[in-house]
Structures are given as C-alpha cells and as structure tokens.
Amino acid sequence: MPDQDRETINPDFAIEVRGLRKIYHGGRGLPPHEALKGIDLAIPRGSFFGLLGPNGAGKSTFINILAGLVNKTAGTACVWGFDIDSNPRNARASIGVVPQELNIDAFFTAREAMELQAGLYGVPKRERRTVEILEAMALADKADAYSRTLSGGMKRRLLVAKAMVHSPPVIILDEPTAGVDIDLRQQLWDYVRKLNESGVTVVLTTHYLEEAEALCDHIAIIHQGEVVANESTPKLLNRIDEKELVLQVDKPVGDTPRKIAGLPVELHGETGMTIRYSASAHSFDEVLTAVHDAGFTVLDLSTREADLEDIFMQLTSKN
Ligand code: ADP
Numbered sequence: 001m002p003d004q005d006r007e008t009i010n011p012d013f014a015i016e017v018r019g020l021r022k023i024y025h026g027g028r029g030l031p032p033h034e035a036l037k038g039i040d041l042a043i044p045r046g047s048f049f050g051l052l053g054p055n056g057a058g059k060s061t062f063i064n065i066l067a068g069l070v071n072k073t074a075g076t077a078c079v080w081g082f083d084i085d086s087n088p089r090n091a092r093a094s095i096g097v098v099p100q101e102l103n104i105d106a107f108f109t110a111r112e113a114m115e116l117q118a119g120l121y122g123v124p125k126r127e128r129r130t131v132e133i134l135e136a137m138a139l140a141d142k143a144d145a146y147s148r149t150l151s152g153g154m155k156r157r158l159l160v161a162k163a164m165v166h167s168p169p170v171i172i173l174d175e176p177t178a179g180v181d182i183d184l185r186q187q188l189w190d191y192v193r194k195l196n197e198s199g200v201t202v203v204l205t206t207h208y209l210e211e212a213e214a215l216c217d218h219i220a221i222i223h224q225g226e227v228v229a230n231e232s233t234p235k236l237l238n239r240i241d242e243k244e245l246v247l248q249v250d251k252p253v254g255d256t257p258r259k260i261a262g263l264p265v266e267l268h269g270e271t272g273m274t275i276r277y278s279a280s281a282h283s284f285d286e287v288l289t290a291v292h293d294a295g296f297t298v299l300d301l302s303t304r305e306a307d308l309e310d311i312f313m314q315l316t317s318k319n
Contacts, residue, residue, distance in 0.1 A: 013078070014170045014201035015043040015066060020075035022061050022225075035061040037225040038075060043203060043218075045169075048196045050216030050233075051205045054316050057222040059205045060100075063172055067097045080169055093121070096163030098173045102155045106148035110139055110158050113147055114165055121166040129167070137161045137191055153184030160191065171195065172203045177211065189215060209308040213237070219308070223316045240306035240314070241279040245287055248272055249296040261290035271299075279305075 022036040035058045043049045053059050064070035066079055068088060077084045080094035105113055114130045134140050137157040142150060150158060156176060163171055173192065177185040193215070196202045206212050212219060213233065220230040229236060252270045259265060261282065266274040277287055284303070291298060 012044060013042045013081070014045045014047070015041070015077075015079055015203070017041050017062075017066075017077040018075055020062070020065065020077055021073045022058070022065065022070065023073045035225050036065075036072075039222070039225070039227050041220060041227055041230065043170075043201065045201055046196075046199060047218050048193075048202045048216050049204065050212035050219040051203055051222065052209065052212055052219060052312060053205075053222035056224075057316075058225045059222055060174065062222070063097065063174055063203075063205070066091075066095060066172070068092050093166060094168050094170055096166065096168040096171045098159050098163045098171065098176055100175045102152070102159070104147040104150075104155050104158060107146065109144045109146055110134060110150070110161075111143040113158065114161060117162045118165040123166050128165070130165075133161045133164050136194070138187075151184075152180060153187060156180060156184070156188055157191065160188070164195075169199070170201045170203065172205075174205050175207065176204070177206065177208060185211070209312055213308040221312060221315050228315045229311070236311060237306070237308065240310055242276055242306050242310075243279050243284075244304040245275045245277070245284070246272070246302045246304070247275070247291065247296075247298055248300040249291070250299055251296065253296070260294050261287055263287065263290075 018040050019038045020036050020041075021034070021038045024033045024035055026032055039058075039062075041062075051059055051062070061070060065072045065077060066084065068084065068091070079091040082091040082094060084091040105116075108116065111130060111134070114134065115128070118128045118130065131140065131143070134143050137160060139154060139157055139161060142154060147155065147158065160171075160173070160176070171192075176188060176192075180188065189211075192202055192204075204212065204216060216233055218231070219233050219236050221228050229239075249271050253265075253267050253273050254270070258267075260275060263275050263277050263282070266276075268274065275287055275291075288298070
C-alpha cells in the first residue's frame with residue numbers, strides 16, 4: 001500500500017461520513033428531493049452495525065453513495081479510511097455490498113458467478129478464494145449447479161459470497177432477509193455472524209427490528225434524511241424505561257379506582273388490568289404490592305418491556 005494511502009486511514013472507523021448530503025433532481029417537472037440532509041455517521045471497525053429507518057428514509061442512498069453508485073451532493077465519505085473522492089479505487093475495494101434483489105446470473109454456475117465477480121474486482125487468479133468462500137457459505141456442493149437451480153436461501157448466500165470475493169473488510173447487507181423464510185434467515189445470520197467474528201465489519205439494513213435488536217451491537221436510525229439515533233443497542237433500548245404489567249385478578253375490577261400506587265390502570269374484560277410504569281421510578285415489587293393492597297389476588301401476570309419497535313416508532317413518527 002503506498003504511503004499516502006496509509007496516512008489517510010483512520011484506525012477507528014470502517015465508514016465515516018461528515019455532512020453527507022444528497023439532493024435528487026426530480027426531472028420531468030418533479031421538485032428536487034433532499035434524501036440526505038447533511039448527515040454525520042461513523043461506523044466503528046469490527047462492529048455489527050444496524051442501519052434502520054422507514055421506507056424512503058435515505059438508507060439506500062447512503063449505501064449507494066458509499067458503493068460509488070450514486071453521486072453525493074455535498075460532504076465527505078470515507079470507507080476504511082479511504083476518501084471516496086480522492087481514493088475511489090481503494091474505497092470501493094474496501095466494501096462488499098449484498099444487494100436487495102436476487103439478481104443472480106441464471107446461466108452461470110455458482111463457481112462461474114464467483115469467478116466473474118472476482119474478475120470484475122481485479123482479483124488475480126492465484127489470490128482467488130472461490131472454493132473457500134463457497135464452503136463458508138455452505139455452497140461447496142452447489143459450486144457447479146446453475147444459479148437458477150438454487151433455492152431462494154442459497155441464492156441469498158451466493159450473493160453474500162459474491163460480495164466477499166475481494167475480501168473487503170466491510171460488508172453491507174441491504175435488506176438481506178426480505179421475503180426469506182425464518183429457517184433460511186437463521187442460517188444466513190449464522191454465516192454473517194461468523195464473518196463478523198472473523199473481523200469483518202457488517203452493516204445491515206433491515207425492516208425486521210427484532211433481527212437488528214438480536215444481531216447488531218450498534219444501531220443508527222435514519223428518518224427523512226437525518227440521523228435521529230446512533231447508539232449502542234443496549235443504550236438505545238434503555239431510552240424507554242416503560243414497563244407494562246398485565247394482570248388477571250380474582251374478582252371483577254369494574255369499580256376499582258383507576259389508579260393503583262398513583263399509576264393509571266387500564267381495564268380489560270371483567271378481571272384484567274394493565275399497569276404501565278417507569279422502571280426507574282417504581283419497582284416491580286412495589287406495583288404488585290399496591291395491587292394486593294387494593295384487595296386483589298393475582299391469578300396470572302405477564303410483563304413487557306419496551307423493545308426496539310417502540311423506540312423506532314417514537315423516533316420516526318414525527319413529521
Ligand atoms: P430507503 O432506502 O431508506 O427506503 P432511499 O434512499 O431509497 O430510502 O430514498 C430516499 C428518498 O429519496 C425517497 O424519498 C426516495 O423517493 C428518493 N429517491 C431515491 N432515489 C431517487 C432517485 N433516483 N430520484 C429521485 N428521488 C429518489
């Protein structure tokens with residue numbers, strides 16, 4: 001690597017954008033649209049990073065700018081420390097993008113598709129790891145099968161394999177499990193987790209919030225072209241400390257005061273009630289004791305804590 005390249009590398013971040021802005025010029029009389037409003041975002045090296053946001057938030061625009069497929073309007077973007085403007089070749093070589101669509105060349109075998117991709121990235125023949133990557137993706141026995149004969153899950157894995165041909169330190173998965181059934185999703189995640197454990201930085205966009213919650217150590221939420229949250233997953237989940245206690249009690253609750261321990265009580269059915277409380281202000285024990293003190297015996301109870309869905313809704317519902 002030339003010395004000047006070495007100097008540009010920021011050791012901390014896999015991806016770093018500052019003031020990144022994108023305006024699409026509508027054309028055909030449509031008004032211009034600001035898809036990214038000057039965002040700052042730094043993705044730590046080695047992380048499993050979730051990029052979430054409702055449809056139209058700007059996620060694909062962000063990814064496509066990094067991949068060199070869309071031109072930014074303003075700002076800077078670095079991949080693995082390489083500026084996409086001054087060092088586009090190294091920036092592109094540092095990233096592998098797994099696209100949303102299952103656009104696999106039907107008439108090539110898995111092996112041929114991999115070799116073709118390696119050729120596109122200029123990976124010399126002796127450095128290619130086609131078999132090794134196909135093995136890692138559990139596709140070794142399908143190496144000589146035509147892509148069109150592969151199942152949906154296998155095609156997905158082949159797309160991940162293709163994104164890895166040039167051994168990029170960063171891999172971006174754009175909605176990789178949309179429409180993939182639960183077993184195959186699980187399989188895909190096992191492979192991607194292994195990749196991450198081997199040191200590859202993984203950036204994931206997904207609509208499945210529970211998936212992001214389970215997999216990602218860090219999550220950013222984009223809404224209308226702005227970053228509205230960017231935190232470690234536990235910290236983000238801690239933002240809402242509301243808990244919910246759903247109770248079935250031994251006698252009708254109809255005439256009960258609508259507050260217990262000063263907390264509003266929502267009644268349902270003859271003997272059901274829901275109490276919402278702030279975990280930092282009340283303990284579970286305190287709430288339950290208050291229910292007993294109000295003269296009820298609890299027959300059944302379940303609790304629910306805020307999840308990513310609640311936080312996501314709260315952050316992206318504002319217009
Ligand atoms: P996401 O991936 O989060 O769904 P996108 O980045 O695809 O969001 O889109 C962000 C916004 O930019 C949307 O309002 C979308 O309609 C608009 N947009 C995306 N691509 C284009 C384009 N080529 N021309 C005009 N507007 C676009």
